[in-house]
Amino acid sequence: MPFISNNRNSAYEGDVVELVTDLAKGNFKRGQRGTVVASFDEPSEAYDLEMEDDSGSFTGLAYSVKPDQFINLSRSAFVRAMEAVERVDLVVAERELRTATELRPDYIGGFVMSVLATLPDSVERQGLEDNVSYLIPLLRLANRVDPNYELARSNLAVAFLNFGVAKARRKNYLEAIELFYSALGIRTDSETESQTKTNLVMAFTTLGRESFQSGRIEEGFGYIRTSFLILQDETTRRNLGLAYGNLGIFYMKSQQFELAMEQFERAEDSGVVLPEFINGYGVCLVFLGRINEATQAFERVLIMDPANENAKFNVSKLKQFSNQPISIPDLKVFANQGFVATEDLLDFDGRGLMTLAWRQPQVSAKEFVSVT
Numbered sequence: 562m563p564f565i566s567n568n569r570n571s572a573y574e575g576d577v578v579e580l581v582t583d584l585a586k587g588n589f590k591r592g593q594r595g596t597v598v599a600s601f602d603e604p605s606e607a608y609d610l611e612m613e614d615d616s617g618s619f620t621g622l623a624y625s626v627k628p629d630q631f632i633n634l635s636r637s638a639f640v641r642a643m644e645a646v647e648r649v650d651l652v653v654a655e656r657e658l659r660t661a662t663e664l665r666p667d668y669i670g671g672f673v674m675s676v677l678a679t680l681p682d683s684v685e686r687q688g689l690e691d692n693v694s695y696l697i698p699l700l701r702l703a704n705r706v707d708p709n710y711e712l713a714r715s716n717l718a719v720a721f722l723n724f725g726v727a728k729a730r731r732k733n734y735l736e737a738i739e740l741f742y743s744a745l746g747i748r749t750d751s752e753t754e755s756q757t758k759t760n761l762v763m764a765f766t767t768l769g770r771e772s773f774q775s776g777r778i779e780e781g782f783g784y785i786r787t788s789f790l791i792l793q794d795e796t797t798r799r800n801l802g803l804a805y806g807n808l809g810i811f812y813m814k815s816q817q818f819e820l821a822m823e824q825f826e827r828a829e830d831s832g833v834v835l836p837e838f839i840n841g842y843g844v845c846l847v848f849l850g851r852i853n854e855a856t857q858a859f860e861r862v863l864i865m866d867p868a869n870e871n872a873k874f875n876v877s878k879l880k881q882f883s884n885q886p887i888s889i890p891d892l893k894v895f896a897n898q899g900f901v902a903t904e905d906l907l908d909f910d911g912r913g914l915m916t917l918a919w920r921q922p923q924v925s926a927k928e929f930v931s932v933t
Contacts, residue, residue, distance in 0.1 A: 571628060571636075572597045572608055577664040578631040587612070587623050594634070595623060635664035643675065651702055659706050669707045670922030673716060676700065677919050696720050711749075715920045718747040722757050723916045725764075734764045756917055762788040762797060769804065778811035802833025810841050818845040836866045843875060852879060 572578055576597045583591050595610030610623040610631075638661035645654035661668040676699045697720050703713040725740030741761045745754065765788040772781030785804035789797040809824030825842040828835075843858030856879050862872035 571606070572600065572631075572633045573636075574598060574600065575635075575665050575667060576633050577635040578608075578610065578633050580626075580631050582630050584623055584626065584630070587621055589621075589623050593620075595626075595631075598622075601625070635661050635668060638664065639668050639671065642672065646699065651698060655702050655706060658702070662706055666707075669703060669710045669713065672706075673700070673703050673710075673713055674922045676703070677716065677921065680919070694724075697724075712920045712922050714747055715749045715753060718744040718749040718753050718757070719917045719919060720744075721747070722753065722760065725760060726916050729760070729764050729767075734768050738764050750920075753917060758792045762792045765791070766800060769800070773804075773807055778807055782808045798831055799833060802828045802831030805831060806833060806835060806838040806841075809838060813841050813845055816848070818848045821845050834865075836862045836869050836872065839865070840869070840871050840875070843872075847875075847879070855879060 574597050578595055578597060580589060580591050580593050580595070583589070589595075589612050593612060593614070595612040597608050598611045599609040601607045601609075606628050607625040608628070608631075610626050612620045612623050614620050638657050642654045642657035642661060645651070645657060658668070658672055676696065680696070697717065700713055700717040700720055703710065704717060707713065721740045721744035725737040725744065728734075728740060729737035738761060741757055741764065744757045745761065765784045769781045769784035769788065772778070772784060782804045785800050789801040791797075805824045805828035809821045809828065812818075812821035812824060815821075822842055822845045825838050825845070828838050839858055840862050843855045843862070846852070846855035846858060856876060859872045859875040859879070862869050863876065866872070
């Protein structure tokens with residue numbers, strides 16, 4: 562994993578160091594701490610330090626301190642944290658990273674940047690694969706060390722989202738959904754939350770379509786309704802109306818006519834007004850003996866679609882029975898009609914599930930090198 566150089570004597574601005582020798586100039590003593598405020602390469606490596614006493618109070622500036630005159634406490638702790646990561650000893654890694662960030666808070670950004678630097682460029686296009694599954698434990702570690710560091714949380718959410726996209730592209734939609742829910746549960750930025758919801762809706766819509774096509778109507782309806790609960794827009798509302806209509810046809814064929822009518826009514830409430838659903842509504846009315854209302858429904862279908870053969874047949878049949886009760890065989894004629902909605906679930910204008918880019922910490926890149 563790329564991380565800060567192993568030279569523990571070098572320092573950068575903000576590092577906390579401890580003197581290993583007395584400094585005559587300024588009367589600073591061995592063991593006294595200071596913070597690097599400037600560094601110089603010429604005529605030789607040296608640092609200016611802002612010195613403090615045991616209580617943390619400022620005591621003065623130490624000028625041109627050589628690297629062999631101090632140890633870098635913050636950087637050493639950070640290096641030990643990264644070495645522990647290499648050994649997969651996350652207990653030590655967390656302890657040392659906490660020490661490093663207590664001394665120099667922006668090392669949490671260095672840690673997150675180092676973790677992200679290990680990822681291949683293809684991740685943001687294709688999603689995450691299992692060979693980078695270490696990413697989530699490390700980002701969780703960073704979030705525990707500094708719960709207020711927003712980029713650790715944001716990248717953890719992005720990691721769950723990108724893992725989910727890879728699962729969905731392999732058609733493992735249920736696994737993808739669990740990962741998307743993990744992303745959604747993290748308090749993060751609006752872009753990540755919005756894309757996570759969209760991906761969740763796409764995954765549930767795909768499952769809903771597959772369920773409807775396989776005849777698992779109630780299951781498919783559940784997926785589509787969940788999509789709408791996650792995200793309310795014109796697409797999910799249209800799909801909800803279609804799902805209500807499909808459920809209505811299912812209940813009608815199961816001879817649950819009143820329940821079927823409720824679904825057809827909800828479909829129309831959602832703005833989905835299809836001849837197939839209105840015709841099914843009329844058939845339910847026939848079975849319930851409400852002939853005048855049924856005739857009105859079939860005539861309404863013919864206004865929408867004058868060539869609709871089912872509606873023509875149904876109006877004609879009901880006229881034959883205007884002066885006599887409908888027999889059981891005649892009812893079977895209505896029951897055996899085909900009712901398949903011609904409109905499929907909307908697919909978000911052909912968009913696919915999308916990954917998100919990583920949120921890069923604003924830290925000095927020159928402090929981080931690849932360890933070979």
